[in-house]
Amino acid sequence: MPQYAAIIYASDVDPTKPEAADMMKDYNDFHAVAETVIRGGAALYPTATATTVRVTGGKAGDIVTTDGPYAETKEALTGFYLLECADLDEAVKLAAQIPGAWDGAVEVRPIVDFGQ
Template sequence: MPTYIALTYTADVDWTRPEYAEETKEYIAFGQAAADVLRGGHALYPTATATTVRVPDGKGGEVVTSDGPYTETKEALTGFYLLECADLDEAVAVAAKIPAAWNGTVEIRPVITF
């Protein structure tokens, strides 16, 4: 069966904070309900904790790091799920049940297995 990644884009918040406990429960409920197709997934800490890595001179060049991403958007990449579904239609049906789809965006992409 094909594997899809469902990238969640929501408000850039720290899901470990108590004020998000109720919404976090919705994600836990989704995980339990979709257990048959879930193959992994995690929430991500806010973008302020990110480190961007570049090698501007190409392979073997100097590694340049900076704090966080450069883009400023309403929604940020806040998590992902790996879904093993029969086809894209099933992946879309599952993604529509992820709480991020209700107040943000879920992007689905097929995964290439090498």
């Protein structure tokens, strides 16, 4: 069965803080609905905790790091689910139930299976 990444772009909040409790309840509710197809996933800490890595000059070049995200945007990459669904239609239907889709966006993308 194909797998899809449901990549969540939403408000940049820390899901571990008490003020995120209502949002996390919604995510727990989604997890209960979709647990039979969820194969993985994670929430991410806010973008302020990110480190961006670039290599200048190609493969053997210098490693350059920058504190913060790659791009500043209104919505941030806040997490993802790995879903195993019958097809894209099922993945889209589930993605619409992810709380991040309600005030942000969820990008659904097929996973390349290199093991087969």
